[in-house]
Amino acid sequence: MIEIIPVGGYSEIGRNCTLVKWKDESVMVDLGLHMENYIRLTEDEDVPFEIPQSTLIREDAVPDLTAVSDELKTVKAVCISHAHLDHVGAVPFFANKIKAPIHGTKFTIEVLRKLVDDKKKKISSELVSHPENSKFRVSKNLEVEFIHITHSTPHTVLVVVHTPDGCVVYANDFKLDNAPLLGPKPNYEAMKKLKNVKALILDSLYALDPRKTPSESIAREMLRDVLLGTSSDDKTILVTTFSSHIARLKSIIEISKTLKRTPVFIGRSLAKYVDAAKAAGLGDFEKEAEMVRYGSKLEQYFKKTRKTTDKLFVVTGHQGEPKAVLSRIAKGKFFPFNPEDLVVFSCKVIPNEENFVNRSNLESELKNKKSRIFTDIHVSGHACREDHREFIRLINPENVIPTHGDLAMLNAQKELALEMGYEEDKIHILKNFSKIWV
Ligand SMILES: [Zn+2]
Known part of the structure; x- marks a missing residue:
């Protein structure tokens, strides 16, 4: 037995x-x-x-x-x-x-x-x-x-x-x-x-x-549809997703290339999984994307990088966590967030009360700034x-x-x-x- x-x-x-x-x-x-x-x-x-x-x-x-x-x-x-x-x-x-x-x-x-x-x-x-x-x-x-x-x-x-x-x-x-x-x-x-x-x-x-459950290739099509099928010239693009979702991060890099934008990965959690992916032989993201590993370095990064519209930012904070990079960017902390800038949530809200409140606060903030918000660009x-x-x-x-x-x-x-x-x-x-x- x-x-x-x-x-x-x-x-x-x-x-x-x-x-x-x-x-x-x-x-x-x-x-x-x-x-x-x-x-x-x-x-x-x-x-x-x-x-x-x-x-x-x-x-x-x-x-x-x-x-x-x-x-x-x-x-x-x-x-x-x-x-x-x-x-x-x-x-x-x-x-x-x-x-x-x-x-x-x-x-x-x-x-x-x-x-x-x-x-x-x-x-x-x-x-x-x-x-x-x-x-x-x-x-x-x-x-x-x-x-x-x-x-x-x-x-x-x-x-x-x-x-x-x-x-x-x-x-x-x-x-x-x-x-x-x-x-x-x-x-x-x-x-x-x-x-x-x-x-x-x-x-x-x-x-x-x-x-x-649909395939991950469907998620890539959903992302393409939003990012390639929406006018984004002279706009800042932010995408947020799960840091451990290496396949999704690869799709985002591919789409950035098509858009002729440099992908920029921001946040400690993203850096951690990108490093693990490299060590495991799953690809060297740092060859294709800029990395800002620490939140503390963000201010410095954006002082140097005044132009944000030739980049595609991949950030942490998809559940609306108030201290995460996305919430801080949405508050206009690092650069002015302009009307019709794009924010793509390539994720789903993990259902608990705290996340619902945080996401709703974040989305209100973004709406006040007249951002274009795309949610649930995701398959499970x-x-x-x-x-x-x-x-x-x-x-x-x-x-x-x-x-x-x-x-x-x-x-x-x-x-x-x-x-x-x-x-x-x-x-x-x-x-x-x-x-x-x-
Ligand atoms: Zn799991």
Whole structure:
């Protein structure tokens, strides 16, 4: 029997962490932050490392590893599925407690190195990077396989934990993009080959959305449509998107070239992911774009660069965060913001009250300045219901464990599995620490 211990991210969105255990050996999959709770604590992603672990745990910003302290000595490997902070962001806080190597793909490990450096802390665990579509032994009885899948950040994998009693597939997060812009299509062949899949742990963020998530190539077309199909001569253009979305950043650079504008990336978070992309062999953005790495250097940059209309600025602050670069530019802090200057939101508002308020304040500010605002120029990195159906059929698990969603989303995933013929007792809506055996 395989034991599945949900540690974080069950019946909540964020701080993903699951233990897959066979006899006295286990693999920890993901160790992430709960972004909303974390940002509330720090008001900023760039948290000083001094925040005590007990505070992070008390405020539900990280998985509560103290509740599974007895299990931690069984952990033979920590395997990270991808580079988003809700999957990797808690590693710097806990790595020294777990005493096991941290495994990930190249981009994920490079992002993790940056996070550790940022916090000026050394971690004793070995960081091991593996190619996508590889298999490696982590203990006498356990093997882990990384299968390439598409998402909104590069080198995302399904983490498959192979045990002598069958395997567990961890698919959190993913989409099925058949025309991706960076890297190949999902490795359907490897998925089909999986045998004796005891359980599938399944991203449910868009389980309520009855469609197939469009490809990232559609997002590129949406951006082209807005940026190439709108008159912008003598106007300043600002685009904001997720810093970790390397494929999207590449599309923006391509479009800048067509517009004969120099792309300028502004902000520490963008610099961090651009550096990780370079180290992971995903391209050298600094050859094609100017970089202003620190907010503190902005004033100086704009003093030197008086003309803004031959550039395309890529900035942080898509959720309207008041301290981020976009909000500060919108207030006219660095250069006069003129009527009909363009602001393109290549993102979606992550739904929580704080973001809604911040975005609404930012958009009012921009409207007062008579900016042209384009919102939702974006497609998601998460699968929807029709992808889930495809995926469950492909993996053919004995048990389905919906995760990464609120109760309504998890129930929608359950409904789908029931519709596909699963018995009720093979679908498990878990709470953190409510372990099961499969
Ligand atoms: Zn993700």
